[in-house]
Amino acid sequence: MNRMKPLLFALLAIFAGSNWAAAAEESSNAERPNIVFILSDDQAWTDYGFMGHPEIQTPHLDDLARQSLLFERGYVAAPLCRPSLASMVTGLYPFQHGVTGNDVNGSQDRAALDVPLRAAFHKHPSMIxxxxxxGYLAHQSGKWWEGSWKDGGFTAGMTHGDPKRGGRHGDAGLSIGRKGMQPVTDFIDQAVAQEQPFFVWYAPFLPHTPHNPPQRLLDKYTQPGRAADVARYYAMCEWFDETCGQLLGYLDEKKIADNTIVVYICDNGWAAPSTNAHDPNQKLWKGYAQRSKSSPYENGIRTPIMISWPGHVKPQNSPDLAHSIDLFPTLAAAVGADAPDDLPGINLLDAEARSERKRVFGVCHSTHNMTVGNPHDTLQYLWCVEGDWKLLLRYHGKDTTKYHNLHVWDKAPVRLYNLSDDPHEQQDLTAMHPDVVARMTEAIKTWYAQSNGSSD
Incomplete structure (x- = not known):
């Protein structure tokens, strides 16, 4: 009997230890915040109530802005959905992760030609x-270019990504929001029942075309003197806001809002493809208004970015610059996970890091002719924002193996704007401020070279 005591004590210790480990894991899961990542699709940075638009009403996002660390001066890495989303996921610039446009060069069968590009892309670490x-459960809905939700590392989702079934850029996932929220709310129910922290990728095809808003919203925005397509776009912006209200309201209903980080960003800007009643200088050009989507101007690359986390993030309107590449390191730090050390972004919840940032950068590539393995081949513009200054630099490199050499830039035209005085970039100040042009041009050259592993 005495010889059984040590064995009994050992078994009890093992049992107690396993229970302690399980309890510790359960406690850890309970403490880690959920994450809801909201992405609008094709929405100009001005087109929200909280950003001061005189007509468009976005009451739910306005409420979220009041509860958030809000960056009115947020930027995306590229003014087009696919490279922009890829940069959010990886925390890398398009020329680093390789997704620079929407289509591979020569894409007759676009989905099939995507396969080698995706294979290379998924080798990079990602936020998801x-x-x-x-330990997170992760659900994908809405816009998603890189294969299926499984390919992206999600534990559940809507996009199948099968080329044989027309799977591309979201397929079945694009119904979210337009046809209800049940796939997302069902996933939240499952995660809550399993007592596991969750990540929701909510990227509805809104306010993106087709602009087919509910009639009640279209009637609200239709008025004499306003172009029909503008009224439809305005209505789509409010429709998107309503779906955000449904999602955020469900967090309240489940009593999990206080333990949930909500992130908001838009993939790229947009402006109605016609003469705009509020901007008579906005002209139609190849399907998009000039200086909007697919351009390096503010209407292409600027977006509000907000982060809400009750009890952890103080609501305030920050004057600091924010960037889509910051989201991966920010969320990793918030949940105690390790992001790659070499990511170029910062933790947006670190006030000191924000104050030390002097500039943000980005690119603009051709939209429809990516060259797999050569992400510099279709580069058109690089840009830099420094304080109130913004510089656009046209890239004229022909020998793409020497993209970092200074001769590539010698005859590249530039455009300089003061965004404080001229937020819609109407007056080029290049001739008036050659010192600013020289300083920011050199900053762009240095950033681009270092980001590509060159010290030249």
Missing amino acids: KTLVAN
């Missing part, structure tokens, strides 16, 4: 895979 590796 990092969260899942740290």
Whole structure:
């Protein structure tokens, strides 16, 4: 009997230890915040109530802005959905992760030609895979270019990504919002029942075309003197806002809002493809208004970025610059996960890091002719924002193996704007401020070279 005591004590210790480990894991899961990542699709940075638009009403996003660390001066890495989303997911610039446009060069069968590009892209660490590796359930809905939700590392989702079934850029996932929210709310129910922290990728095809808003909203925005397509776009912006209200309201209903980080950003800007009643200088050009989507101007690359986390993030309107590449390191730090050390972004919840940032950068590539393995081949513009200044630099490199050499830039035209005085970039100040042009041009050259592993 005495010889059984040590064995009994050992078994009890093992049992107690396993229970302690399970309790510790359960406690850890309970403490880690959920994450809801909201992405609008094709919405200009001005087109929200909280950003001061005189007509468009976005009451739910306005409420979120009041509860958030709000960056009115947020930027995306590229003015087009696919490279922009890829940069959010990886925390890298398009020329680093390789997705620079929407289509591979010569894409007759676009989905099939995407396969080698996606294979290379998914080798990079991602925000989603990092969260899942740290115990998160993750759901994909809406816009998603890089294969299926499984390919992206999600644990559940809507997009199948099968080329044989027309799978591309979201397929079945694009119904979210337009046809209800049940796939997302069902996932939230499951995660809550399993007592696991969750990540929701909510990227509805809104306010993107087709502009087919509910008639009640279209009637609201239709008025004499306003172009029909503008009225439809305005109505779509409010429709998107309503779906955000449904999602955020469900967090309240489930009593989990206080333990949920909500992130908001738009993939790229947009302006109605016609003469705009509020901007008579906006002219139609190849399907998009000039200086909007697919351009390096503010209407292409600027977006409000907001982060809400009750009890952890103080609501305030920050004057600091924010960037889409910051979201991966920010969320990793918030949940105690390890992001790659070499990511170029910062933790937006770190006030000191924000204050030390002097500039943000980005690119603009051709829209429809990516060259797999050569992300510099279709580069058109690089841009830099420094304080109130913004510089656009046209890239004229022909020998793409020497993209970082200074001769590539010698005859590249530039445009300089003061965004404080001229937020819609109407007056080029290049001739008036050659010192600013020289300083920011050199900053762009240095950033681009270093980002590509060159010290030249």
